[in-house]
Amino acid sequence: MTTMPAPPTGGPVSRRSSLALPLAVARLGFQRQFAYPQAALWGLITNSFFGLLRVAVLLALFGTRPQVAGYTPQDAITYTGLTQAFIMAFSLFGWFDFMRVIHRGEVTADLLRPASLLVFWAAQDAGRALGQLVLRGLPMLAIFQVIWGLNWPPGPLAWAQVTLSVLLAWACGFLFRFLVNCAAFWSPDAVGFGRFAWAVLGLGCGFLMPLAFFPEGFRAVLARTPFPGMLNTTVELWVGVTSGPAAWAALGTQLAWTVALLLACRVTLRAGLRRLEVAGG
Amino acid sequence: MDNLRHHLTLYLRLLGAQIRSQGAHRTSFILDALGSLLITAAEFAALALVLPRFGGLGGWTLGEICLLYGLAELAFVLMDILFGGFDAPNLSAHVRSGSFSTFLLRPAPLTLQVFASDFALRRLPRVLLAAAIAAYGLLHAPLAAGPETAALLTAAVLGMICFFGGLFVIGGTLTFWTVDSVEAMNALTYGGRTLISYPMDIYSAWLRRTFTYLIPAAFLSYLPALHLLGRPLPDGLPDWAALIGPLAGPLVLAGAFVFWRVGVRHYQGTGT
Numbered sequence: 001m002t003t004m005p006a007p008p009t010g011g012p013v014s015r016r017s018s019l020a021l022p023l024a025v026a027r028l029g030f031q032r033q034f035a036y037p038q039a040a041l042w043g044l045i046t047n048s049f050f051g052l053l054r055v056a057v058l059l060a061l062f063g064t065r066p067q068v069a070g071y072t073p074q075d076a077i078t079y080t081g082l083t084q085a086f087i088m089a090f091s092l093f094g095w096f097d098f099m100r101v102i103h104r105g106e107v108t109a110d111l112l113r114p115a116s117l118l119v120f121w122a123a124q125d126a127g128r129a130l131g132q133l134v135l136r137g138l139p140m141l142a143i144f145q146v147i148w149g150l151n152w153p154p155g156p157l158a159w160a161q162v163t164l165s166v167l168l169a170w171a172c173g174f175l176f177r178f179l180v181n182c183a184a185f186w187s188p189d190a191v192g193f194g195r196f197a198w199a200v201l202g203l204g205c206g207f208l209m210p211l212a213f214f215p216e217g218f219r220a221v222l223a224r225t226p227f228p229g230m231l232n233t234t235v236e237l238w239v240g241v242t243s244g245p246a247a248w249a250a251l252g253t254q255l256a257w258t259v260a261l262l263l264a265c266r267v268t269l270r271a272g273l274r275r276l277e278v279a280g281g
Numbered sequence: 282m283d284n285l286r287h288h289l290t291l292y293l294r295l296l297g298a299q300i301r302s303q304g305a306h307r308t309s310f311i312l313d314a315l316g317s318l319l320i321t322a323a324e325f326a327a328l329a330l331v332l333p334r335f336g337g338l339g340g341w342t343l344g345e346i347c348l349l350y351g352l353a354e355l356a357f358v359l360m361d362i363l364f365g366g367f368d369a370p371n372l373s374a375h376v377r378s379g380s381f382s383t384f385l386l387r388p389a390p391l392t393l394q395v396f397a398s399d400f401a402l403r404r405l406p407r408v409l410l411a412a413a414i415a416a417y418g419l420l421h422a423p424l425a426a427g428p429e430t431a432a433l434l435t436a437a438v439l440g441m442i443c444f445f446g447g448l449f450v451i452g453g454t455l456t457f458w459t460v461d462s463v464e465a466m467n468a469l470t471y472g473g474r475t476l477i478s479y480p481m482d483i484y485s486a487w488l489r490r491t492f493t494y495l496i497p498a499a500f501l502s503y504l505p506a507l508h509l510l511g512r513p514l515p516d517g518l519p520d521w522a523a524l525i526g527p528l529a530g531p532l533v534l535a536g537a538f539v540f541w542r543v544g545v546r547h548y549q550g551t552g553t
Contacts, residue, residue: 039464046468052488053475060339060483061331068334192312192403199319208327213334 021115022123029127033135040135043088047136048143051084055148069212070241078151079210081144082235088132090173090231091125092207094198098181099190107276117273118178118265125174151239158237161247165234168254173230175261176201182265185272206232212241226257288393295397303402314403321354321407325414339483344421345510350478351415352434352502356441357474358407364446365399367453368470369463376456381548391545395453424509433509433524437502440527441477444501445470447530447537454537454544473498482515489515497533500526 033040058076062068071079087093098121101107110117144150153159180197184190202208204227211219211232222228233250236242242250303310328350332343365371372395375381384394424430452466473496481489481503493499493515500522507514508523 042463042465046464046472049468049472050475053472053479053484056484056488057328057338057479060479061335063335063339065335187308189306189309189312192309192314192316195316196312196319197316199316199323202320203323203327208324209331213331215330215333218330 021113022119025120025123026127029124030131033128033131044136044139047084047087047140051080051144054080071210071212071239074149074151075239075241076210077144077148078239079235081141081150082238083207083231085137085140086231088136089129090170091177092202092205092231094194095177096181096191096194098178099184099194102184118269121178122174129170153238154240158240161251162234162238164251165237165254168251168258169230169234171258172226172254172261175258175265176226176230179261179265179268182268182272185275201227201230204228205230206235210235226261229254229257288390291389292393292397295394296400299397299400300402310403314406317403318406318410321410325350339480341480344418346479347414348418348422349480349502349506351411351418352438353441353474353478355408355411355415356438357445358404358411360442360445362400362404363442364449365401366395366397367449368399369452369456369466371399372453373456373463422510430509433505436527437505440530441501443530443534445474447533448473450537450541454541457544457548477502497529500529
């Protein structure tokens, strides 16, 4: 959103304390979210209004049916509350920050930091995501709880699985966004590429509609992509559509995609930076 | 008359410059257009793909919903192409960077320059998709073909263009005072588009009434659609309310431009 944070103050960071820099960066990323509380309030009002409309459409779809594809109407309300709560934390409408840094050539300054580029950006985004979760996500859940009532995970095990799934959904989503932003190393047209990718993400991760409602064939295609792991898996674990052994399998799939995307990011980043050197950036 | 022709020539010349600059990066343009198209396509697909499982939406068939959805999307995208310069994020960027002040220095009408300042050609494929959805609705909804239907549908689209254009102008004007409320305006513009894309009887009574009597969104296409489908209007509204409904848009637009004049007079620059 805004410019890069200033490097953490308090003396030079030694290579020995390899966690100190990412933690400081994450803390700054977290704090920066609270700079414009008024904008956050308006954003919350806007997201609530869209939540209201989405709930109306889903409830009208259900009509008098008590259950569809494992979802009750109350589950559908919970689904809407969760997806509205995660919009900002997971940057579901897109993220161009790294792309901008590449375009401006500021990425060369990033390389001077005593932390890997990927770790640096992941830390910053983790802080940003947590800030947005506190600032916008939790109030959104509270609003939904007050107006419609939410279904909550049934026990400690389900809570643990949901928490794990939220972390993996963020990691998976961040790595996907980072990978898309890397397109800027090769093309000045990366913004268009990004917009295209975010549209695919919106449909594929279950933001527009719970994936369980889609026809079998379409779901089978999506199951072979990392997109469901970026939101839909978390929702299904929360409302209990996925439980028992299937829950662990779902978490395993999220983890596998996170590792795969991490490798893809590392390879792409290395190739991109080499290209930068060739170009003399 | 001569004055009008001069302004139209000027507007077209400004658009020409925009179009040439947007065509400079061909791949970028194609990707951007595809991405823009895909946003609408994904949103619509999410609805169309799940409808068979549910059978319908509050007693409305896919064809009937396509009529509402397609008309609203068609009008909104056309409006976006026409009024994009007034959209709060665009205008507030001009205000903050000080480039709005240069508009005032140029020997051309200010409003005309704002109109021509964000003509995004990449939205054209979305127009085609919206038209296709509306056409599917026209073919599959039980409408009587005839001049009255054609006239009312055309008036509805033009009315919606005016209505949302008016909201863009109001949102843009607000940025002369504050930029914080920009996102709240999105609730009315993009939210309003979403709201009227579905049959409004699915909303709770207070929400539907707010967007009928306080913000006259229901008059734009919902009431005309009810009339054309032979359904009764809500709240016992008389049938002629559907026929004069599209007038709500031009009224909002006229009010918006009055507000715009006040805002421009108030504008003092950012000092940059």
